[in-house]
Amino acid sequence: MGGTHDLYGRAFTLELEGDITFFDDGRMQIEQINTNRVGMNNELLVVADALGIPNAGLATIKLPLEIPVGGTYLNFITNPVKNLPAQYEQLQATPQ
Secondary structure (H helix, E strand, O other), rough: OOEEEEEOOOOOOOOOEEEEEEOOOOOEEEEEOOOOOEEEOOOEEEEEEOOOOOOOOOOEEEEEEOOOOOEEEEEEEEEOOOOOOOHHHHHHHHHO
C-alpha cells in the first residue's frame, strides 16, 4: 500500500537583493540573496499520509519546510558579449 503526499510545486515569494558586477570582457554577474523568511505562513507545509488514505488522519505527517533569511543564493554569469582587442589580451598575460 503506497502513501500519499502533497509535495508538488508551491508558490512563494522571495525578496532578493544583491550586486551586479560588470567585467571588461562584457560579462555580467548577478548575485542575489533572499532577505525574507519563507515558510512562516505554511506556504511550504508538506502533508503526507503513510497509509495511503488521504485525509484519514491515521498516520498523517506534517512537515513544515522553511527557507531562512540568506538561505537562497543565486549567482548568474552571462557569456562574454565582445572580443577583447589583441593588445589588451597581451597586456593581461604579461606579468607586472
